[in-house]
Amino acid sequence: MASENVxxxxxxHVHEDDAxxxxxxxxxxxxxxxxxxxxxxxxxxxxxxxxxxxxxxxLAPRIQWAGAFIVLISPDTHRSTWVDWEIxxxxxxxxxxxxxxxxxxxxxDVPKNLxxxxxxxVGWSGPxxxxxxxxxxxxxxxxxxxxxxxxxxxxxQCS
Numbered sequence: 523m524a525s526e527n528v529x530x531x532x533x534x535h536v537h538e539d540d541a542x543x544x545x546x547x548x549x550x551x552x553x554x555x556x557x558x559x560x561x562x563x564x565x566x567x568x569x570x571x572x573x574x575x576x577x578x579x580x581l582a583p584r585i586q587w588a589g590a591f592i593v594l595i596s597p598d599t600h601r602s603t604w605v606d607w608e609i610x611x612x613x614x615x616x617x618x619x620x621x622x623x624x625x626x627x628x629x630x631d632v633p634k635n636l637x638x639x640x641x642x643x644v645g646w647s648g649p650x651x652x653x654x655x656x657x658x659x660x661x662x663x664x665x666x667x668x669x670x671x672x673x674x675x676x677x678x679q680c681s
Contacts, residue, residue, distance in 0.1 A: 560584035609635035
């Protein structure tokens with residue numbers, strides 16, 4: 523019998539967080555989710571050399587396939603140009619984008635494009651991650667778990 527909570531996701535992360543990626547899947551499994559992950563990790567490495575080939579032939583199809591896009595926020599995430607590219611591409615593909623703070627991460631670790639495009643950012647909690655994936659919450663919490671104050675974002679009119 524198939525799980526009712528099957529989720530096709532792409533988890534954007536730095537390679538140093540491969541173990542945390544597995545922990546995230548375990549966290550969501552405990553919430554009743556069956557996670558089908560299309561991201562690149564050490565169990566299915568990307569050995570291509572051309573950045574354009576990697577983007578168009580490896581990453582883009584995997585992000586397109588996913589129903590949701592998760593970003594693991596760790597101390598090194600904000601330095602990754604790959605993570606920022608993946609987030610921007612997911613936004614262009616109209617994916618639900620959820621940031622998840624890993625233990626030890628700080629607000630300053632949030633990638634630039636996650637700040638621009640996230641639908642929700644949550645702490646390391648199975649119910650919170652599940653609710654964010656489902657669209658039941660659209661909150662942005664800080665690394666210490668407090669709801670971030672609303673921000674005024676300058677909007678432009680199309681001409």
